[in-house]
Amino acid sequence: MFITFFILALLQPKVRCNVDGKWSDWSIWSACTTTCGSTTQTRSRACTNPPPSNNGTDCEGSSEESKSCMLEPCPVPIGWSRWGEWGSCSSTCGVGIQNRNRSCVEPFPNRLSDNCFGDTTEHQICMQRACADGGWTAWSSWSTCSASCGAGIYQRSRDCTNPSPSPYGQHCAGPNNDVATCNSQRCPQTAGIWSAWSSWNDLNNCTEGEIISRFRECIKLKSSPYEPICNGHSADERPCVSVRLTGGLLEVYVNGQWGTVCDDEFDSDDAKVACRMLGFDNTKTATIRTDMVKGEGSTPIWLDDLRCKGNEDSLLECSHNGVGSHNCGHGEDVGLVC
Ligand SMILES: *[C@@H]1O[C@H](CO)[C@@H](O)[C@H](O)[C@H]1NC(C)=O
Numbered sequence: 294m295f296i297t298f299f300i301l302a303l304l305q306p307k308v309r310c311n312v313d314g315k316w317s318d319w320s321i322w323s324a325c326t327t328t329c330g331s332t333t334q335t336r337s338r339a340c341t342n343p344p345p346s347n348n349g350t351d352c353e354g355s356s357e358e359s360k361s362c363m364l365e366p367c368p369v370p371i372g373w374s375r376w377g378e379w380g381s382c383s384s385t386c387g388v389g390i391q392n393r394n395r396s397c398v399e400p401f402p403n404r405l406s407d408n409c410f411g412d413t414t415e416h417q418i419c420m421q422r423a424c425a426d427g428g429w430t431a432w433s434s435w436s437t438c439s440a441s442c443g444a445g446i447y448q449r450s451r452d453c454t455n456p457s458p459s460p461y462g463q464h465c466a467g468p469n470n471d472v473a474t475c476n477s478q479r480c481p482q483t484a485g486i487w488s489a490w491s492s493w494n495d496l497n498n499c500t501e502g503e504i505i506s507r508f509r510e511c512i513k514l515k516s517s518p519y520e521p522i523c524n525g526h527s528a529d530e531r532p533c534v535s536v537r538l539t540g541g542l543l544e545v546y547v548n549g550q551w552g553t554v555c556d557d558e559f560d561s562d563d564a565k566v567a568c569r570m571l572g573f574d575n576t577k578t579a580t581i582r583t584d585m586v587k588g589e590g591s592t593p594i595w596l597d598d599l600r601c602k603g604n605e606d607s608l609l610e611c612s613h614n615g616v617g618s619h620n621c622g623h624g625e626d627v628g629l630v631c
Pocket residue numbers: 347348
């Protein structure tokens with residue numbers, strides 16, 4: 294018994310079996326990698342049943358296998374196509390309409406029942422050119438001259454109606470009116486009369502020495518058709534005459550110098566004018582005072598025998614002996630309370 298085992302043990306190394314490798318079973322197919330459309334799936338096997346040993350041969354063939362995996366086609370996104378080009382304008386001049394189209398892009402096969410919302414056609418206003426530009430009519434004849442004598446003007450006109458511009462057409466270029474001077478014969482003249490003088494400008498607020506002026510107009514007599522002509526000047530100017538009260542003493546600024554007024558003939562009408570020049574509106578309260586007068590001084594005595602009516606703008610407009618002509622002394626100077 295022992296010997297048998299021994300012999301077997303000695304023989305053992307000589308029994309060298311070569312074991313060739315053999316494939317295991319295929320694994321199950323892997324899942325498809327997407328949910329729609331075409332893709333691949335794989336399965337694999339291993340050389341383990343049994344593996345090769347003792348210089349046995351390896352398994353022959355591939356350990357992996359794949360096949361295409363066709364699912365249902367993927368849905369195509371649905372929507373509007375781009376707008377097409379604008380079509381031609383419906384009119385060759387003036388305003389027309391043109392349109393453009395788009396279409397609803399359908400999937401194939403149409404799996405989803407979606408629709409495109411909105412219009413397939415869009416419209417817009419179009420214009421190739423205006424149908425007509427404006428054109429001038431001929432000039433009218435000249436109007437009658439504005440003056441029957443002396444320089445006058447006359448005018449003529451035209452209209453942009455030959456033809457009138459159509460909508461969006463050009464208006465006519467240039468003026469529609471033309472004005473020119475027309476010289477009728479020289480006007481004859483007849484004697485006119487002067488209007489009253491205007492009031493002195495700036496009289497009550499002029500600065501001493503400022504030149505102030507007043508104006509009058511040569512007016513033609515109603516019955517005369519001719520231009521009036523008057524002798525003399527239509528403008529008059531003189532230096533500003535100011536008055537002031539110095540301690541109650543009335544002084545007048547004439548010829549660049551302050552001087553006094555003599556009380557000969559000086560009454561309430563004269564006082565009114567003086568107070569108005571001083572800016573007092575209510576001249577009824579003007580009173581003449583002699584108690585303020587000092588009776589001395591070397592200033593000129595400018596006015597004497599003043600006879601105002603009361604409505605004059607300035608003492609110099611009243612009747613008087615002439616500036617600087619007097620027979621008074623300073624004891625007769627006028628004092629005033631306005
Ligand atoms: C396999 O074969 C080579 C030569 O082909 C030999 O040298 C080696 O000893 C062998 N191995 C076995 C385990 O038999």
